Amino acid sequence: MTVALENLMTVKQLAAAYPAFTEPMIRWWIFNADTNGFNVCIIRIGGRVLIDRAAFEHWLEAHRAASFTPESA
16 A cells, blocks of 8 residues: 555644544554554654554544434434
8 A cells, every 4th residue: 555645644733634633532542553443544663653644534434333324414
């Protein structure tokens, strides 16, 4: 899978782009990435963690409640 470099964000940048998600919440997802599937969103380089914005949006969509449809709201 090829990663578009312009999609890479730090935790702080991701939290700023998506205000519904706080930095501590995102860090918790990173810490538990092996169990919650968030590992598909992150790239580790040395001690730095970068998040692929496109993969993050896909990960969020995968966690949407299956029974929810816009027509039922």
